[in-house]
Amino acid sequence: MGERALELLGAIALRAETARRLESGGARAVLSSVVEATVALFEAEAASIALYDAATDRLVFEVAAGEHGQGVIGVSIGIDQGIAGFVFTTGQALALSDVASDPRFGRTVAEQTAYVPRSLIAVPLVDERGTIGVLEVLDKHSQEAFSLRDIELAAVFARQAAVAISASRVERDVASLLRASLADLTPSDASPAAATIDELVAAATAGLDREDDSHLWGLVEQVARVRRADPDALELVTDLLEALARQSERASRTRRRSRAGSGRARDR
Amino acid sequence: MSDLDLPAWSEPFVGERGGLDRLAPLGCIDRAWAFGGVDGSGVTVAVIDSGVERAHPAVGGRLVESVCVEPGDDEPIVVDDPEAIDVVGHGTACAGIIHGLAPGADIISVRVLGPDNRGRGAIFAAGLEWAISHGAAVVNLSLSSKSEAMFGTFHDLADRAYFANVLLVCAANNVPAPSFPSLFASVISVAAHDVADPWTWFYNPRPPVEFGAYGVDVPVAWKGGARLVATGNSFAAPHIAGLAALIRAKHPAATPFEVKAILAATATGARPEG
Numbered sequence: 001m002g003e004r005a006l007e008l009l010g011a012i013a014l015r016a017e018t019a020r021r022l023e024s025g026g027a028r029a030v031l032s033s034v035v036e037a038t039v040a041l042f043e044a045e046a047a048s049i050a051l052y053d054a055a056t057d058r059l060v061f062e063v064a065a066g067e068h069g070q071g072v073i074g075v076s077i078g079i080d081q082g083i084a085g086f087v088f089t090t091g092q093a094l095a096l097s098d099v100a101s102d103p104r105f106g107r108t109v110a111e112q113t114a115y116v117p118r119s120l121i122a123v124p125l126v127d128e129r130g131t132i133g134v135l136e137v138l139d140k141h142s143q144e145a146f147s148l149r150d151i152e153l154a155a156v157f158a159r160q161a162a163v164a165i166s167a168s169r170v171e172r173d174v175a176s177l178l179r180a181s182l183a184d185l186t187p188s189d190a191s192p193a194a195a196t197i198d199e200l201v202a203a204a205t206a207g208l209d210r211e212d213d214s215h216l217w218g219l220v221e222q223v224a225r226v227r228r229a230d231p232d233a234l235e236l237v238t239d240l241l242e243a244l245a246r247q248s249e250r251a252s253r254t255r256r257r258s259r260a261g262s263g264r265a266r267d268r
Numbered sequence: 269m270s271d272l273d274l275p276a277w278s279e280p281f282v283g284e285r286g287g288l289d290r291l292a293p294l295g296c297i298d299r300a301w302a303f304g305g306v307d308g309s310g311v312t313v314a315v316i317d318s319g320v321e322r323a324h325p326a327v328g329g330r331l332v333e334s335v336c337v338e339p340g341d342d343e344p345i346v347v348d349d350p351e352a353i354d355v356v357g358h359g360t361a362c363a364g365i366i367h368g369l370a371p372g373a374d375i376i377s378v379r380v381l382g383p384d385n386r387g388r389g390a391i392f393a394a395g396l397e398w399a400i401s402h403g404a405a406v407v408n409l410s411l412s413s414k415s416e417a418m419f420g421t422f423h424d425l426a427d428r429a430y431f432a433n434v435l436l437v438c439a440a441n442n443v444p445a446p447s448f449p450s451l452f453a454s455v456i457s458v459a460a461h462d463v464a465d466p467w468t469w470f471y472n473p474r475p476p477v478e479f480g481a482y483g484v485d486v487p488v489a490w491k492g493g494a495r496l497v498a499t500g501n502s503f504a505a506p507h508i509a510g511l512a513a514l515i516r517a518k519h520p521a522a523t524p525f526e527v528k529a530i531l532a533a534t535a536t537g538a539r540p541e542g
Contacts, residue, residue, distance in 0.1 A: 080381045086318060086356040089381050089388060090411035091441060094358075094500035097485065130414045148278050148460055148484050148499060 009204035013178060017208050018220055028063060030164035035065040038137055038157045042150065045117065045139035048072050049125065049161055050084050052132055055175065059084055059134065068115040068138065083122045084134040091131050093123040093155060097145035121146045123154045125162040135161060175205050277440040277459035277501065280472045281480025288470055302534045303514035308370025310520070311513045314404035315366070315506075316395045317359030317411065320377035322352035326364030326489030328371060333402075336379040337395045344394035346378075355381055357491030361498060362410050362506040364489035369466055369510025372517070376404055380411075389418035389448075393425060396436075396449075400429045405516045408509040409455075410439040410502035412447040422448035430454040435512050435524040439505040440477040451476045456512070456528055460484055460504040463536075469508060471535035479531065481507035 031049050038047040046069030050059040058076045079085045087093065097119035117138035125133040135158040140146060178201045226237050280287050312332070322331045334352035337344050354360045354377075363375050380395040392413050399407050407429065413422060426449045429436050438450035440459045450457045457476055460483020461468070470480040483504030490496050508531065515527050522530065 080355050082356065086358050086381065090358075091414050091447070092411050092439060092500065092502050093441075094498060094502055096496055096498050098495075098497040126414060145485055145497065146499060148282065148462060151500065 006200070006203055009178065009200065010206075013175075013204045013208060016178075017205075027165050027167075031063045031161055032065070034157055034161045034164070035063050035069070035135075038135070038154065039066040039069070041153070041157075042137050042146075043141040044137045045069075045141070046072075046115065047135065047137045050077070050088075050134050050136070051125070051165070052079070052088065059088055062133075066138070068117075071115060083120065084136060087122040087124050087134045088131055091124045091126065093121075093151050095119065095121045095146040095151055119145050121151055121154045123151060123158045125158045125165070127162045127166040132162060132165060175201050178204055277477040278461065278480065278483075280474065280477075281459060281461035281470045285470065287474060288472060297530065297533050299534045302530050303511070303518045306372070306514055306517040308373030308510070308513040308517045310372075311370070311405045311517045312374045312376055312403050313366050313370070313406045313408060313509055313513050314376040314378055314399035314402075315359055315363050315408050316378045316380055316392070316399060317354075317362055317408070318356035318381045319349070319354035319359045319379035320352060320363040320375060321354040321357075321360045321489075321491060321493070324360050324364065324489050324493055326367060326495075327360065327375065328367050330367055330371070330373065330375045331363070331377060332374040334377040334379070335395075335398065337391045337398070339391065344391045346394060346398045349377070349379055352377060353379075354491050355379070357489075357494065358410065358502065361488035361490055361503060362408055362509075365466070365486070365503060365506035366408065366510040366513065369507065370513040370517070373510075373513040376402065389413035389415040389421070393418060393421045396422075396425050396429075400425065400432055400434050404434055406435045406437060406509050406512045408437050408506050409449070410505045412438065412441055412450045414446060415448075416446055418448055419446065423452060425449065426452045426454050430524055433523060435516070435527055437505050437509040437512060439501040441501070454524065456508055456531070458483075458505040458508045459501050460499065466507050466510075468536045469511065469531070471532040478528075479508050479535075480504065483507075 035047040035049055038044065044066060046064060046066035048061050048064035048069055050061045052058075053060050053076070056076065058078055060076045061072045061074065064070055064072050077085055079088055083094070083096065099117060099119060115138070119139055121137040123135050124131045125135060135154060137146070137150075137154055140150075179197055182197045182200060226234060319336070320327060320331050320334065322329075322334065331352060334349040335346050336349040337346050359377060359379065363377065366373065366375065376399065378395040378399050380391050392411065396407065396409070426436060436449060436455040438455045438457050440450050440457050441447040449455050453475070456479055458479045458481050459477045461470060461480040462484035463482065464485065466482050468482060472478050472480060481504040483501055484499050485497050486499070486503045487495060488498045488503060511531060512527050515522060515530050519526075519530070
């Protein structure tokens with residue numbers, strides 16, 4: 001594949017990644033509000049949502065709410081591990097209680113979340129593609145255990161979360177999108193080795209997480225937030241951006257002038 | 269809150285139980301006839317789940333075989349799992365419930381949770397296929413596949429089980445999505461009720477979920493020799509699997525459809541007392 005083609009792939013990857021970051025911000029906001037509502041409704045110590053990450057074949061805790069929830073954000077677990085892994089792989093909702101009273105159980109949970117609940121609910125997040133994650137609710141203030149009704153209620157919240165994710169889903173993983181399209185584009189009788197495709201994908205996505213692009217991703221994140229702002233705020237942001245743009249244009253004109261007149265004395 | 273109008277499979281079995289008494293339990297047979305005096309000896313129950321911990325006291329040393337389904341290169345392969353581990357605790361919970369009701373029954377564990385997510389439905393299917401052809405009279409499936417692509421495969425396996433005289437007992441799923449094989453007609457689909465008694469079960473004449481069994485705040489065995497209290501349809505299904513094992517021990521000639529009829533005929537009266 002020529003250099004020009006690789007350049008194009010790189011450009012596609014950059015745009016896809018930008019779109020992904022713009023969208024995931026929106027989904028994350030809904031997910032956050034779902035776990036916050038879950039904590040409020042159940043009067044629970046914590047609630048969290050873990051989503052499946054195809055690239056690593058693991059579940060990653062994306063959002064959490066409640067006093068004891070925050071420690072879990074960013075934690076990833078194998079899909080064959082623990083309650084969340086079981087609920088994800090089987091789609092079977094369940095509630096457990098008297099958990100902390102048995103230290104043999106508590107330890108395995110604590111290793112992952114730094115908080116050992118007395119009781120918990122775990123329900124799958126299911127969309128039209130299948131199970132995409134798990135919603136967990138830990139420890140009701142009011143009661144020792146969760147009821148069957150609680151499981152159903154949690155399933156309703158999980159459905160809201162799943163709908164939010166589906167609605168805003170851009171291909172979550174740019175690399176897997178590129179890999180799939182390259183594999184599809186190549187005639188099967190002349191299919192290049194998987195390794196070749198992997199190399200191309202790696203080259204095209206190289207630098208997407210580069211440190212010097214952090215300003216760009218910061219800006220993308222801000223834009224994602226602005227998209228959810230009310231019209232007044234949006235107008236204000238537009239005005240501010242215009243003012244900033246005018247200022248930077250003036251600044252560059254001034255720089256050009258000062259370079260042009262560098263021989264002239266500065267002092268009046 | 270129209271969102272609460274979910275397929276609430278347990279609803280017929282909790283509270284008023286209004287829809288369950290359209291027909292009195294069949295009078296000519298009772299529980300003494302159905303399974304009196306047997307403990308499940310001679311019957312093998314397969315638990316397709318997260319594994320079964322052989323050493324757990326709740327399993328009573330009845331685990332006779334343990335296998336594990338791995339993804340394989342082309343298709344899933346079934347390999348021996350001599351260590352008999354449970355990677356979660358859930359399978360041991362199910363096996364413990366079955367052993368509690370049918371202490372003489374042999375238990376086979378088929379572990380179908382692997383670290384590889386590809387073809388999860390295929391791994392379940394391979395585990396089920398193995399169980400059907402390895403002497404299990406009852407198979408407990410406290411899990412299901414959500415993959416539409418697996419509909420045909422599971423339908424075929426449910427038929428094969430039925431024709432091979434293997435009874436599939438499946439936990440119903442509360443999520444409004446396809447769920448195989450728990451929604452097929454030939455299996456016994458089970459949801460949870462909240463009466464704290466393993467010997468209380470209800471028959472619901474409105475499919476797809478025909479049976480309700482103890483599944484709320486059930487004391488269960490768990491991974492690492494632990495015990496805890498669990499709620500979910502997952503824990504209701506093995507109660508029916510245990511009862512089915514007893515019926516099959518007493519009436520080895522009974523077919524899956526007859527076992528289902530006996531379970532319906534001997535179900536607990538629907539209305540709460542008083």
